[in-house]
Amino acid sequence: MIFRDLWRGGIAILTLAGPAPAWAEIPKLGIELDDLDLRLTLNAAVQSALIEENSDTEAEVQLDLSAQARADWRLSSDTKLGMKVEFSNDDRNSETLETGEIYGYLSSKFGRLEVGKQDGPADTLSFAAPVIALGQVRGDFSRYAGSQALLKPLDTRDSFKIIYLTPQIEGVSGGISWSPHFRRNADSPDLRSRVLVNNAIELGLQYEKPVGDWTLGVSGGYVTGNADPVTERADLNSWSVGAKMNRGSLRIGSAYVHRGNSKRRERDFDQWEWNGGIGWVEDRWGIVGSGAITRSSETRNFLLGVGGFYTLAPNLQLRSDIVRFHERRLGGDLDKGTVMLMELQLKI
Numbered sequence: 628m629i630f631r632d633l634w635r636g637g638i639a640i641l642t643l644a645g646p647a648p649a650w651a652e653i654p655k656l657g658i659e660l661d662d663l664d665l666r667l668t669l670n671a672a673v674q675s676a677l678i679e680e681n682s683d684t685e686a687e688v689q690l691d692l693s694a695q696a697r698a699d700w701r702l703s704s705d706t707k708l709g710m711k712v713e714f715s716n717d718d719r720n721s722e723t724l725e726t727g728e729i730y731g732y733l734s735s736k737f738g739r740l741e742v743g744k745q746d747g748p749a750d751t752l753s754f755a756a757p758v759i760a761l762g763q764v765r766g767d768f769s770r771y772a773g774s775q776a777l778l779k780p781l782d783t784r785d786s787f788k789i790i791y792l793t794p795q796i797e798g799v800s801g802g803i804s805w806s807p808h809f810r811r812n813a814d815s816p817d818l819r820s821r822v823l824v825n826n827a828i829e830l831g832l833q834y835e836k837p838v839g840d841w842t843l844g845v846s847g848g849y850v851t852g853n854a855d856p857v858t859e860r861a862d863l864n865s866w867s868v869g870a871k872m873n874r875g876s877l878r879i880g881s882a883y884v885h886r887g888n889s890k891r892r893e894r895d896f897d898q899w900e901w902n903g904g905i906g907w908v909e910d911r912w913g914i915v916g917s918g919a920i921t922r923s924s925e926t927r928n929f930l931l932g933v934g935g936f937y938t939l940a941p942n943l944q945l946r947s948d949i950v951r952f953h954e955r956r957l958g959g960d961l962d963k964g965t966v967m968l969m970e971l972q973l974k975i
Contacts, residue, residue, distance in 0.1 A: 653942050653975050662701040669694050672972040678771045680964035687771060692716045706735040719767060727785050741790040746782070748792060748802025748831030749848035753779040754869035755882035756904030756917040760946040761968050763917045763932035764902065768966040773952030776919035776930050777884045777900045780848045781865040783809040783827045798836050804829045809852065809863075818857045822890055827852030827863055842873045846882075854890065861888035861896075878906045878915070886923075898923035911938040929953040934968075946970040 657666040693715035730743025755778040764776040790804040811822035833846040852863035869882035881903035904917030914935035921928040934948030
């Protein structure tokens with residue numbers, strides 16, 4: 628039944644897309660003045676979801692609006708100063724769709740310094756299963772059902788950070804960041820429901836090397852931070868090792884992630900994950916399949932997803948995902964189902 632509904636939903640949104648209208652080819656908004664480059668990007672996306680969970684089926688529609696402003700100023704041949712600001716009306720769940728970053732940077736031959744709300748190096752330098760468009764097993768499907776894959780170390784996401792990234796030397800890149808505070812659910816009257824982490828440090832390291840027509844890479848990421856004692860939660864302590872193999876448009880990636888008891892109220896949670904995926908990505912289209920197996924003392928989760936994008940016009944893109952989730956709490960009920968997403972995005 629769900630697959631018949633998914634097929635009908637896909638046909639409907641493709642029909643709505645139709646031939647690309649003239650307004651889908653609006654030129655980019657920006658100004659270039661000598662060494663100064665100013666860019667403004669506006670996004671509007673209509674997302675339709677069909678959710679089959681434990682034999683029940685429902686449909687939802689989301690409208691997402693976001694804006695990104697970027698300024699880059701070239702100070703010399705190898706030094707650049709810049710700022711990036713992002714806003715949105717909702718929190719997207721995909722690694723590739725998260726908005727809310729506000730940071731400035733200074734880039735030179737000695738590396739890159741970033742200050743503000745931005746992902747740290749344990750995330751940006753770690754290899755894992757590839758994700759595109761709506762994110763597959765770590766994507767927007769979790770707005771509707773299921774739990775996301777970790778993919779990379781459990782980190783502090785877009786909290787305020789000071790970040791230093793090294794230049795690439797003989798294929799080796801590294802980074803370190805410090806975040807004074809990471810807050811989630813900070814206004815809850817129940818102190819134990821809050822997530823309050825202080826002095827979080829992220830470390831990231833990767834090595835890439837061309838071998839014939841392939842580019843091979845390995846990575847490592849580590850995150851640590853002190854939980855506020857009032858929450859009675861465990862400290863943040865997570866790490867991962869990952870690998871990738873790319874050849875032209877072909878992308879292959881995998882990672883092992885260890886979360887342990889990070890930020891948990893209960894002890895001996897000891898969560899870990901294997902993830903992997905393969906994809907083919909061109910300029911105008913791409914498709915990726917990925918999977919993740921996550922285990923802990925309490926849960927057994929399995930995720931399998933496939934998704935992609937197709938560029939209908941320079942400013943108009945169609946995105947889609949199908950994700951199957953299978954989650955069981957130890958001694959509890961099985962939660963399983965399928966989520967299909969179709970999204971039409973206008974980007975100016």
